[in-house]
Amino acid sequence: MKNALPIKKIFIASLVILVTFVLSLGIWVLNLDRQIDRSLQSEWFVPPIEIYTAPKKxxxxxxxxLADLTNELKHSGYRERALxxxxxxxxxxxxxxxxxxxxxxxxxxSFILTEDTQCLLIKKYEGYFQLITIEQNTVTGLYEGALLKQVDSISxxxxxxxxxxxxxxxxxxxTALEDFPLACLNAVLAIEDHRFLEHQGISIPGMARAVFDLLRS
Structure with missing residues (x-):
């Protein structure tokens, strides 16, 4: 009986800490949700006005x-993949x-290839592709759509x-993520969460610190 009493106290204390943690986390989530709602209502997140050039035809x-086309695609946010x-x-x-x-x-x-043919395949949308063939800096084939039908022009x-x-x-x-220097990515990880690569996406010590800071404020 004497040994059971300390175990019972430890269990009750652990339960109280767990309940307090869950309640604090719930309060923090509710406050965050209200802050986001207020920000949306006050138009904090209004998107900027964007002006685009005429699409290249x-x-x-x-x-x-081909080099110019690939550079333009990269500048527009496209990513190059291996064949x-x-x-x-x-x-x-x-x-x-x-x-x-x-x-x-x-x-x-009509897909005719020679040793000088250069090809560029673009996935513009889900299920929608564009295929461009070039020979000696001249466009020899244009195809687009899910079935890559030949067309006279594409944009x-x-x-x-x-x-x-x-x-x-x-x-x-x-800028694509893979284009950032590794040192820059490591610096962001070190600032945000230096144990990011060690846990499974949830840092218990980090959450505990957040709850403590919330209660202290």
């Missing part, structure tokens, strides 16, 4: 350089010669030219 038989990698929305891949046939599972009937995405927020000019450069 490619026509069959027109002039185009064998799966493409997601706003991804593209390129190839040359007979390897171009590996870019699509069912090449179009690439418009490029963000300027942004205005509350009449103040701003501009943001869209």
């Amino acid at each position: 490619l026509v069959l038989g027109g002039n185009a350089r 064998q990698e799966a493409l997601f929305v706003k991804d593209f891949t390129r190839s040359q010669g007979t390897l171009c046939s590996e870019m699509v599972s069912e090449p179009p009937e 690439l995405n418009a490029e963000l030219f300027a942004q205005f927020y509350d009449d103040q000019p701003i501009i943001r450069k869209i």
